[in-house]
Amino acid sequence: MSEILVLVEHADGDVKKVTLELLTKARSLGTPSAVFIGAGFEKAKDKLAEYGAAKVYVAESAELTGYVVAPKAELLAKLVAENAPAAVLVAATAEGKEIAGRLAIKTDSGVLTDAVDLKLDGDVFVAEQSIFGGSSVVHTAVTAGTPIIALRPNATPPFPEAAAAERVDVSVELSESAKLAKVLEKVAVAKGDRPELTEAAIVVSGGRGVGSAEKFSVIEALADQLGAAVGASRAAVDSGWYPHQSQVGQTGKTVSPQLYVACGISGAIQHRAGMQTSKTIVAVNKDPEAPIFELVDYGVVGDLFNVVPQATEEIAKRR
């Protein structure tokens, strides 16, 4: 079986769910080799083995994470040159896509982003992409070099199938041009215990109808009962009620959870572009004409401050 490189997304060794999805997908297409960049491999090893990484290329040098994306692309380019993998898979996150793009130039290859599925047709990797906010579906293929494909989180259900995760230490002599954008400081906003927005199975979002930052507690309470991530429409973020990291839609995150609950969100096209591919969609909105109701599996026309707390309480009762 041919080797497929999977770039691991992690926070100091805590492997993100999307990486497990990528490994699962890679197993159906070839033999996955994980590429682990940064500190924390010992912590990550068991997870990578559990989800089928035959090999793990480990590059722990702090230099690789001290600059904006370019060093990671250089390391991957070296691995591609030395190992001639059948494909390279990365997560379709902001950074993942940037690495993929730079790698494509370095290896004179094609790159496909935001794939929701990936299959082999003979020896051609065919990606499925959901475009125009989910209103069209296209199949695309790379026509030159090593296919580099960025897969969306939540596109593949991950399941374990153990492999050796044999450690192979690698390093790269960074070029000067990889060290041009230096990271001086990483500033984290308090995140709490909620799952990450793009990876969550359930997302509860609030929009203009929520009315204030304080009242987002109503959205958070329902999210916590459901074990969900909290999202926000651009209107809510622009009003300063919720942080930008939580913005769903165009210019924000694209999510594709099992369940999306839209509260006080009218469903403008800019918002729909970021959540239309959710499996089940539920909305609560005062306005029966709100376009969000065109998308829903279940909609409640009503005041979210009555409906949402009642739902939260009802779920608590059923526990």
Place this chain on the structure above:
Amino acid sequence: MKIVVLVKQVPDTAADKRLDPDTLTVDRDAVDGLINEMDEFAIEEALQLIEKHGGEVTVVSMGPEDATDAYKKALQMGADKAVFLTDPALAGSDALATSYALAQVLRTLEFDLVILGSEASDARTSLVPALLAERLELPQLSFASKVEIEGGAIKINRLTDYGHDVVEAALPAVVSVVEKINEPRYPSFKGIMAAKKKPVETLDLAGASIDAALVGQGGSRSKVLDAAVAPPRSKGVIITDEGNGGADLVEFLAAKKFV
């Protein structure tokens, strides 16, 4: 300082976009074009930097011959001049081919800073800033929510999933901005009138030393095999809350095994 702002004309987000079934490219005739919204933030940032540090703003756009609204809007907002790359051979270029063509145009210009929006509302790949940095061997300062320039150095806040990174580089650099960075101005009447007299240089492939073999559908490194309109979502149940809406909602969630 000299700033180049890249802008793109895109189909109206609110319009029903589709792929032309024959060419498998965006059917641009079917919808109105306008400037990509995020690019207005790039122009605004450039104008604010010029107001503070002095200099000039050149707007660069690439697109079909009639896609002139985007750079005109930039001129109306206050950019000094425009370079418009248009050639039928560019049609169907993917992100890689587009970045090559834009890099070739940038090589003909003098600049301290290239600023662009971090995402175009049509394809939404967010790739071009990173690709340009790679091609031009310049610092990549993407997803900037704040930009500061001092002497020959630039510092930005780069938005990340966990918050932001503070990133520093020497000029020249490629910066892409998010919409949290500023409030784009509206063109004034004076600005609209003045824009009509501002210089616009139109380039074709030869004018920018672009190799035709590396652009268009033939020069792209990926291709669309087929396209279809996604099946519409099946019509859902909509109820009106009469005091029990929350409980009814949970009933639905329980039936779907979410509760």
